[in-house]
Amino acid sequence: MRSSARVFDVIVIGAGPVGSNVAAMVAKEGYRVAVIDRHKENERPAKCGALVTPRVLDLVDAKMTVMNHIRGAVVCSPGGREVVVDGRETKAVVLDREAFENQLITKARDNGAECLFGATARAARRTATGKVEVSVHGVDDPGYLSCRILVGADGTAGGVPGWFSMSKPKKMLLGCEQTMSGVDCDERFVKLFLGRDFAPGFFGWIIPGGGIARVGLCVERGNVRANLKKMMMKPAVRKCIGRAEPVQYSAGRIPIGFPQKTCAQNIMVVGDAACQVKATSGGGIFTGLLSSTICAETAIKALEKEDFSAKMMRTYHRGWMKRIGKELKRDLAIHDSFSRLTDRQLEDLIRLLDKPHIIDMVQQFGDIDFPSKVGWRLVREEPRLLKYAGNALRILLRRGG
Ligand SMILES: Cc1cc2nc3c(=O)[nH]c(=O)nc-3n(C[C@H](O)[C@H](O)[C@H](O)COP(=O)(O)OP(=O)(O)OC[C@H]3O[C@@H](n4cnc5c(N)ncnc54)[C@H](O)[C@@H]3O)c2cc1C
Known part of the structure; x- marks a missing residue:
């Protein structure tokens, strides 16, 4: 029975x-x-990394799993230009996933x-x-x-x-990360790498995690592991990982x-x-x-x-x-516009952002949980960014959108 x-x-x-x-x-x-x-x-x-804002630690009791504090980012353009955004205080934390x-x-x-x-x-x-x-x-x-x-x-x-x-x-992005020891980077900053040849539709990163670092990327299509290898050959990445050793590889999907x-x-x-x-x-x-x-x-x-x-x-x-809800809709629109940019357009975008008053604004209002907040200010401050805003602008302008 x-x-x-x-x-x-x-x-x-x-x-x-x-x-x-x-x-x-x-x-x-x-x-x-x-x-x-x-x-x-x-x-x-x-599982893949866990770079989160301290808001996560207000939601759940997990302070003891914090491995590193992050105060800013270095954005590397496809041509090698580096823009440093320094929030001057903890803006994010890296968790032991x-x-x-x-x-x-x-x-x-x-x-x-x-x-x-x-x-x-x-x-x-x-x-x-x-x-x-x-x-x-x-x-x-x-x-x-x-x-x-x-x-x-x-x-x-x-x-x-x-x-x-x-x-x-709407689409499923593919992401992967190689955790490495011995990465040569400033522990206080994440590094973001732009380039359509290795990260079509998205970007790559190095996230320092206190002794180790996660070197990863996301792509809209293609072989994610092969793309990561390609990214690791780029001079800007090589200079950080030249003497690093792989510890663990992980991959996953990101629903968009x-x-x-x-x-x-x-x-x-x-x-x-x-x-x-x-x-x-x-x-x-x-x-x-x-x-x-x-x-x-x-x-x-x-x-x-x-x-x-x-x-x-x-x-x-x-x-x-x-x-x-509103933020997720806006993020989707920003992603849609960003993912269509060519390397040349990305280079121009970074050139436009690489101005002290613009960087100041990102430092002051940038928030990885609510990125649209700074997006809107940037477009007002530097109208030449409008040409890259596309669909994102339409959504930002729509009242209540
Ligand atoms: C490369 C990469 C890097 C990332 N980096 C970050 C980051 O830095 N910061 C961040 O905030 N997010 C990051 N993410 C996203 C983050 O990992 C996810 O958003 C998060 O894991 C979602 O949690 P979840 O509990 O919803 O799902 P999951 O963590 O995926 O958990 C789902 C669980 O369901 C189980 N399951 C599935 N189907 C079944 C079934 N039929 N029966 C029983 N069990 C089942 C699975 O085994 C799994 O344990 C990253 C993702 C990737 C791919």
Whole structure:
């Protein structure tokens, strides 16, 4: 005889930073929460870097995972011009990604969430009794779990968003990073490298992480690892990594596109699964974690009221839209304009930005979580930038856009 499915208040698919935080917050209120991840706990593949603003440390308790403080950036044009932007105080921090994720999943477990690693969600469906059944490979008989709310925090895998017809990414960028020791760079600055031959549609970077550094890039198309090798041959990069040793390689996908639909009756999707990523930088930790707190608050309210309707779940969609929706739309437009520029145009753009009063403005108002804030000021200050603003300008000008 088949045993009956275990029932949870909330099942979270994905124990990345975003899913773990939802699980921790809901479990803290005493609800029955399961968080499942297809990887075994101590066999999770290396994930890409974590350059985030200190706002992340206000959202979750992870100060002890900070490896380095960053105060600015050096932007290197395709032709080798270097522009230094020095914020003169901590503008971002580099986290130990593995320790950060461990910290968040430990918190979820300590709060009472059941963490099921090595368990892959294969499908989910709403039942006639108003619950959601999740078919899971890697759990005991009968091979499925049941819940009142399903949270899809399953990254770029596309599981939950696909099963419940949520928004799909407009495009999927490919990114990779080579962690290296012995990199010769100023620990206080990230370096950004522009060049269409190695980073078409995006850019490359060196992020110093206190003793090690992450050398990486993102591309719209092509072989990401081959492109990274190409970037590493560039003189501006070579001078930093000439004597460095590789430590670890990781690669991943970055979903780009504005999410129109992130919830339905009984269902919410969050983090990379909901494309809550800044298209300008590919960063998704701050946006995903901020959204995860709104997702958890909605789940708690729904459980209190025993209301799992689409209307109740829309509280989540409206909540994150209000906080970061406009910015994500603007970032997408900036990315669209930027990704079309040729090397010659990028060179001209950097030349226009390389003026003391413009750099001053970036230093004062630059914010990697809200890059459009400085974008608008720059265009007003240097109207010649208009020709490169394209679609971004239209969105910035649109009232409330
Ligand atoms: C090269 C690169 C560099 C990056 N650098 C930065 C950076 O510096 N700063 C920043 O903010 N962001 C960065 N990001 C983005 C950041 O990594 C993501 O935005 C972040 O990991 C999103 O977290 P998440 O919890 O939504 O998803 P994930 O971290 O992807 O977690 C999803 C989890 O779901 C699990 N899963 C998927 N499908 C299933 C299933 N069917 N069943 C069970 N489990 C499943 C996966 O195993 C995974 O553990 C970078 C990304 C890349 C690719």
